Amino acid sequence: MMKLFGILVWRDLSHAYGFGGRGGTRRGGFILPVIFFLAVATIYPFAVGSDAQLLARTGSGVIWVAALLAAILPLDRLVQPDVEHGFFDQWAVRGFSEEWIMLAKIVAHWFSFGPPLMLATIIAAGLLGLDAAQLRTVETGLALGTPGLAALGVMIAALTAGLKGGSALGGLMLLPLAVPMLIFGAGSVLPGGENGLLLLAAASLVLVAIAPFAAGAAIRALRE
């Protein structure tokens, strides 16, 4: 069972990173959200001016908003191509449960999305003039929050997999559901907001726990 789980995670990771000698990433892979995330962090000072104090005070919030928007970009490659090309049917014929497949997809999606974003955050923090303590809190928050974002992404990708233009709708669905994470994540950086990290971890945990079941049920409903 663990071997199969590993094979599924490995396949999705090779789609995102194009490794394993297989060549070619699927629809932009991991790099597109990272570039988008950095682009938002880059243009923000152009919009609000170069007031270093203002940038440092609002920078962590911008990083969280950018991370949330970047999470929308890979939605259309997470589930829909595998539905369209019949992979889910083939897995079902072999008796795999959709819940395990979705958990594998969440794990793979996090690996292709969380760590690159956390690395890019170091650069973004430099652009926005965050100090070391703020950067540490933002990174901790992202480490706790991105698994929840990954779970949410896979869940919404599964729910919209059967729809034409589902990715645009998916973005609209993801944002409101991610608001608690945004509040706790960005709030944790404010003075006296340390407990936000605990709430963020709790919100993330809830999403990781329910997403495989919701996404699995969505895929089964698609067959009828």
Add this chain to the structure above:
Amino acid sequence: MGNLSSLAKGESGEGAHIAAENLACVRGEKLLFRALNFACEAGSGLHVTGANGTGKSSLMRLLAGLLRPYAGAVHMTGSLALSDERLALDTHWTLENALGFWAQVDGADKAKITAALEAVDMPDLADVPVRYFSTGQRKRAALARVLVSGADIWLLDEPANGLDAASVERLGALMQAHLDGGGIIIAASHQPLPLAHPIQLPLEDFQP
């Protein structure tokens, strides 16, 4: 959850069996067929015929467990392989790597991929990404995926569609070899199957 590991295959064909009991199928509030019965033992080939829209593909999906029957039940022993209009191969990977994924899933070794590529006459296309394939080549690639799976029961939806004469002949030989090895084939096609004596199952007989 659970059941991720139910891949274990019996020795090919040993006691494979599939039967439909009083099967009925409703799609889009229309009753497609009802009171459909058949039983296939190891070594038998079933040819499902019928005009467009009579429910050939729906029957295949019912047998594969992807649709719930409106009434009746499907009984089977043995492992399944399904080939329908969807390729289920990663199109930006080379054919060898795309088949390699399913070989990993089904616990097949590299030799089996090589053998399957030989069987569908595609060894020289092993390094070509799947997205460049023509219709007939895609059909043959899907057949290679079925071969790699080593399953007892093949469910083939329009297996001869888009194949040239030589490929149809090769398909016939592969299907016959599978039956001779104790496998079962259920194929839906409006064309004649390249098989010597398939059991005919005309869906028109089961229309309401």
